[in-house]
Amino acid sequence: MTSAKEYDCIVIGAGVHGSFTAYELAKRNKKTLLLEQFILPHSRGSSHGQTRIIRKAYDHDFYTRMMEDNYELWAQLERESGVKLFRQTGLLVMGPENSKDYLNFKDTLEKNNIPTVHLHKGNFSKHIPNVTLAEGTAAMVDITAGVLFADRALKTAQDQFRKLGGVIRDNTMVTNIQPGPVVTVTTSAGVYRAKSIVITAGPWANRLLAHTGLQLPLEVVRINVCYWKEKVPGTYNVAKRFPCFLQTENKDTDEHIYGLPSNEYPGLVKICYHNGSPTDPDQRDKVTDRSDINVLKRFVSNCFPGLVPDPAVVESCMYTLTPDRHFVLDRHPAHSNIVIGAGFSGHGFKMGPLVGKLLSELSLGEMPSHDLSPFRIRRFQGHAKAAL
Ligand SMILES: Cc1cc2nc3c(=O)[nH]c(=O)nc-3n(C[C@H](O)[C@H](O)[C@H](O)COP(=O)(O)OP(=O)(O)OC[C@H]3O[C@@H](n4cnc5c(N)ncnc54)[C@H](O)[C@@H]3O)c2cc1C
Structure with missing residues (x-):
C-alpha cells in the first residue's frame, strides 16, 4: 500500500x-x-496563449510521422472531452526557391503523401488573397494544418x-x-x-x-509575441479559413517568421519571429531587445498589405532551445x-x-x-x- x-x-x-x-x-x-x-x-x-499552429509540414520526416499520431490523439481528446480544440485552416509555407530549408519541407510533404497545394505567381492570390508573394519566393499549402486552441x-x-x-x-x-x-x-x-x-x-x-x-545544452530565449491590426477587420480571419503561415529561414533577409489568422483578439493577426534574446526564465520581462520587431515590421509591410505595419500588442513567451x-x-x-x-x-x-x-x-x-x-x-x- x-x-x-x-x-x-x-x-x-x-x-x-x-x-x-x-x-x-x-x-x-x-x-x-x-x-x-x-x-x-x-x-x-x-x-500559455490561446493559439498554436498544428501542421504535418516539417523539414524532417520523423516529425511528420509523429504528427500522424498526434492528429489522431488530439481528435481522441476532443471526442473524450467534448471540447473543440482544433480548427483546420491549412498552412502556407513560403521560402526562397531552391533553398535547402524550403526543399526539405517540400520533400517531406511529398514523401509522406501529405495533401499539398503548390502555388505559383499565377494562382497564388486566388488561394491566398491579400498576401504579396515576394520575388523569388516559392509557396505551397499543407492542407492538413490549422490552429490548436492552446x-x-x-x-x-x-x-x-x-x-x-x-x-x-x-x-x-x-x-x-x-x-x-x-x-x-x-x-x-x-x-x-x-x-x-x-x-x-x-x-x-x-x-x-x-x-x-x-x-543539458539548453538556451532559453524570450519571444516577442506580436499582434498586428487589420486595416479592414476580417481580412485575415480564422473563421474565413485564412491559413496559418510559416516562412522558412532566409539567411539573406534574416527572416524566420510564422503567423496565425486573427482569432483571440478580433482584428489582430499574430505574427512572430522564430527566435529571441537569451534570458533567465525568472527575469523574462527584463529583456527589452526589440530588434526582431524591426524584421517583422519590414516583413509585414512587404507581404501583408492589409495590416498596419506596427504591432498593436506585444506579449511574451519563451522557447527552450537545443543546439x-x-x-x-x-x-x-x-x-x-x-x-x-x-x-x-x-x-x-x-x-x-x-x-x-x-x-x-x-x-x-x-x-x-x-x-x-x-x-x-x-x-x-x-x-x-x-x-x-
Ligand atoms: C510565442 C510562442 C509560439 C509558439 N508557437 C508554437 C506553435 O505554433 N506550434 C507548436 O507546436 N509549438 C509552438 N510553440 C512551442 C510550444 O508552445 C512549447 O514547445 C511548449 O509549450 C513547451 O511546453 P513545456 O511543457 O515544455 O514547457 P512550459 O509550458 O514552460 O511548462 C513547464 C512548466 O514547469 C513549471 N516548473 C518549472 N520549474 C518548476 C519547479 N521547480 N517546480 C514546479 N513547477 C515547475 C513551470 O512553471 C511551467 O508551468 C510556441 C512557443 C512560443 C513561446
Missing part, C-alpha cells in the same frame, strides 16, 4: 508536456501527482487527468530531487515520493536537473527512473499528446512507441555535463 504522499509517478511542470504526460499515466491507472510552481493557469512559461487544450488535458483521479498541486515549487529507487521530491509545500518522476519544467529544466547531477532544435525525450543517463522531456525549441505544442504518451512509456520502463533516437541525450556527447 502507498501512503498519501507516495505516488507511482510525479510529473514536475504543468505545461503542455507535463499535463499530457500526467494524463497518459492516469489513463494507465498509475497514481500520479502533477506539480506546478505557479497558480494555474499562468502565463510565465511556454504553453489554453483550452491545456485545461482539457488537466481536467481529464483529474477526472481519472490524478492530483494537481499548483503553487508548489519543487526545490530538491533526491534520486534513488524511490525518488524523493521536496517542494515548497511538503515532501513526496515516487517510483519514477518525469521532469517537464520547460525553461527551468536545467535548474531542476542540477539536483540530479545533469546539465539542433530537436527535443530531449529520454531517461536520465544515471537514473533510469528519472525521465526528461525538454528543449522543445519553439515547436513542441502540437506534439503534446504524443510526447505525453512517449514520456509515460519511458517512465513505466516500456519500449517507446516511436523511434526516439533523434531525441536522445547522448547526441550532445561532451555538451551534456554533470551539474556543478
